[in-house]
Amino acid sequence: MTRSIKFTKMHGAGNDYIYVDTTRYPIENPEKLSKKWSAPHTGIGSDGLVLIGRSDKADFSMRIFNADGSEAKMCGNASRCIGKYLYDYKLTSKTEITLDTLSGIKILKLHATGDKVDTVTVDMGIPSDEPVNYDGKGSKPMTEHPIEIDGIRYTGTTVSMGNPHLVIFVNDITKADLSSIGPKLENHPLFPDRINVEFAQVLEEGKIRMRVWERGSGVTQACGTGACATAVAAFLTGRAGRKSIIVMDGGTLTIEWDIATKHVFMTGEATKVFEGEMETDEEL
Template sequence: MRFTKMHGIGNDYVYVNTFEEQVPDPAALAVAMSRPHFGIGADGLVLIGPSSEADFRMRMFNADGSEGEMCGNAVRCIAKYVYERGLTTASTVKLATASGIKTLELQIDAGRVRQVTVDLGEPQLAPQAIPVNLPGARVLNHPITIQGLTLQMSCVGMGNPHAVIFVDDPEHFDVHGIGRQIEHDALFPKRTNVEFARVRARDRIEMRVWERGSGETLACGTGAAAVLVAAVLNGLTERSARVKLSGGELQVAWNPDDNHIYQSGPASFVFDGVWLED
């Protein structure tokens, strides 16, 4: 089975073109391929295929085999893949995901996709839509105690659940220990991604992310969007900011006219290969 390794600012997935390949058990394949040393090593598996409602369809599976609804970095990689591999000649691509159809605008230079802007849609703030088992219209600065440490958590849905926590120094924070426990907390019926962020200026944020089903990753596009939303709602930033993640930077804007989140960033090929069935 042919595959392609790609990454969006370090958030790396294995991509399979299901126009040409068959994947009967993608959950098991995601686990096998994602394993370092014994597999390829990745944050998960992404399938690119046909759609009856959009130009293409994406299915994404985390490193533990669980299926995710959406991945901002993966959709940018898909945009680059379908254009540069000749599956489309369009500079605007509609992509069906488990959280709805996303519009991708490709910045093309000399036949190469240099950057992709993704319309991530409206952030979900109602607890039942995220979902998180808490009352009220929004979850802002809700206290959660982990390992004796009480943190203030703001929850945002970006087609997938996010818990955003602002800390003094993400670089030296226990992202693994705290992130893992919050991911599996009973408050989150579908588990959650967890972002640990610090505001450096009204237009600059830095963050680390514990990604549901994969552990800490170098980047999370929907996580960066959720962090901006939480920062705006808490009065910490403007509606547009550069978000610095471990693997690079994204430009994120929350448009007041349509309430949509727009995110721009690069996508990169790493290598092509052939997966040999054992």
């Protein structure tokens, strides 16, 4: 038995996901469906699947499944797209929305022109320590860790933005072979739950070029939590101030680490690519 599910493909700075309103189209097995739909040639093609649902804690809820079927706790680009989805499809008239995620309640501030949202600011919360197995002595929170891969020594800063990140600053980002080194760092023994990896280069004051290997998805055009982690790491290591412009393959985000609240605020565009309908087996 098959049934049709309506979806919308959206991207934030090139980080593209498939969005489904589960209040209309319940999905029983999102892990399998995310793998099937995310495939670039036999599916829709995306970095994963995002489910929009109800919540008894917030206005709406968000669940994120990577292209390999694993579930992520948080995605900044996806949360911005959800804000646009809800407003543009008239599921809400609010310009400030609370969103229930696995990493807590996030607040979205929508910046609209007429009846369409252009950009969204997300309160990403307070960055926290990312525990690692470091020399068997526990974690060294948000500090620089030496890691050796294939005889090459890297120094990375670990930061959690609701999901784990390893930020490595380099002098020339064009020399970073992300597709080769990314999976090795993601699965390094230091990180028992795997980790997202960012390579970053400070271009000029306030501007940082960043590329990302996402846990469970591989090389992607952008990563919202990764941009936040990069901005935090840049401040902690004295490479930037509290406000940074993060330039990624797919676009640019503005990240500000507020000194008063200690919260990180991310602002960027959200874009609808297309909408469609897919038939799927009920067993999915």
